[in-house]
Amino acid sequence: MTMTLPATLPPVSSLESYIQAVNAIPMLTQEREQALGRRLRDENELAAARDLVLSHLRLVVSVARNYLGYGLQHADLIQEGNVGLMKAVKRFDPERGVRLASFAIHWIKAEIHEYILRNWRMVKIATTKAQRKLFFNLRSMKPTLSALTPSEIRQVAETLNVKESEVIEMEQRLQGGDVALEPSPEDSHEEAMTPIAYLAADSAEGPAEMYEREQGEQLKAEGLTRALSSLDDRSRRIIRARWLAESNPKTLHELAGEFGVSAERIRQIEAKAMQKMKKELAALI
Numbered sequence: 001m002t003m004t005l006p007a008t009l010p011p012v013s014s015l016e017s018y019i020q021a022v023n024a025i026p027m028l029t030q031e032r033e034q035a036l037g038r039r040l041r042d043e044n045e046l047a048a049a050r051d052l053v054l055s056h057l058r059l060v061v062s063v064a065r066n067y068l069g070y071g072l073q074h075a076d077l078i079q080e081g082n083v084g085l086m087k088a089v090k091r092f093d094p095e096r097g098v099r100l101a102s103f104a105i106h107w108i109k110a111e112i113h114e115y116i117l118r119n120w121r122m123v124k125i126a127t128t129k130a131q132r133k134l135f136f137n138l139r140s141m142k143p144t145l146s147a148l149t150p151s152e153i154r155q156v157a158e159t160l161n162v163k164e165s166e167v168i169e170m171e172q173r174l175q176g177g178d179v180a181l182e183p184s185p186e187d188s189h190e191e192a193m194t195p196i197a198y199l200a201a202d203s204a205e206g207p208a209e210m211y212e213r214e215q216g217e218q219l220k221a222e223g224l225t226r227a228l229s230s231l232d233d234r235s236r237r238i239i240r241a242r243w244l245a246e247s248n249p250k251t252l253h254e255l256a257g258e259f260g261v262s263a264e265r266i267r268q269i270e271a272k273a274m275q276k277m278k279k280e281l282a283a284l285i
Contacts (some may be wrong), residue, residue, distance in 0.1 A: 015078075025057065028052075033100055036051050041092075053082075059085070061081075063108050077116075081111055085107065087111070091107075227276075228277070231273050231276065235269055235273035238255055252266045252267055
């Protein structure tokens with residue numbers, strides 16, 4: 001049975017009608033999605049791109065709904081998210097074995113984040129990666145609409161790996177009134193900060209590179225866990241103490257005292273364990 005998508009969305013008179021229309025568009029099977037991806041990649045077929053975009057518009061609606069707390073129109077957030085979806089479709093590689101939704105969500109969020117930062121009228125908001133993370137997570141992490149308590153501030157700071165003072169400052173900005181993002185004519189002598197300066201990351205990493213990096217880190221973590229599980233308890237303890245300790249790694253002599261053997265014996269066990277782990281990791285590639 002062949003699934004046919006509409007050529008375009010029917011005319012809609014309201015946001016509610018649009019959401020109903022996109023939710024009525026059937027989702028693609030993985031096989032159909034891969035076939036369309038290949039046709040777009042190999043033949044630059046616009047009809048294939050259209051079908052991929054239309055079938056994922058509901059994803060944009062769902063993602064955009066999570067950003068309604070910033071005082072911006074849902075329709076505008078959806079429109080920006082659709083731009084990210086189209087960018088993702090253009091870069092989608094069906095041979096990676098990853099569903100388009102998993103890949104596209106990074107591009108959708110990136111466009112929405114840029115739009116929010118471009119329109120959120122505050123001075124020096126989200127100037128670093130940590131502050132951007134704080135900006136987009138503080139609202140959802142607050143248990144109530146009231147001000148954070150000292151213990152809640154401490155918990156947010158620990159979770160997002162930022163200073164408590166930064167949590168307090170960000171909350172004050174979010175709760176305060178609008179402040180002009182661009183400098184006034186009276187302040188023209190000062191260095192101007194534009195929205196794009198606030199958005200710029202510390203590196204040129206885009207959503208695609210970010211996704212690949214996250215996938216790579218996940219695979220490395222899974223591979224390391226599997227490699228460690230292949231070791232016996234003593235070897236695992238030695239590897240963790242020598243190479244995976246966050247601080248104060250153990251010396252050969254310290255481990256020798258712990259296990260009641262010579263430092264040379266610990267070195268031999270370590271070398272053998274490392275060889276075994278390398279084989280396990282190589283098998284995963």
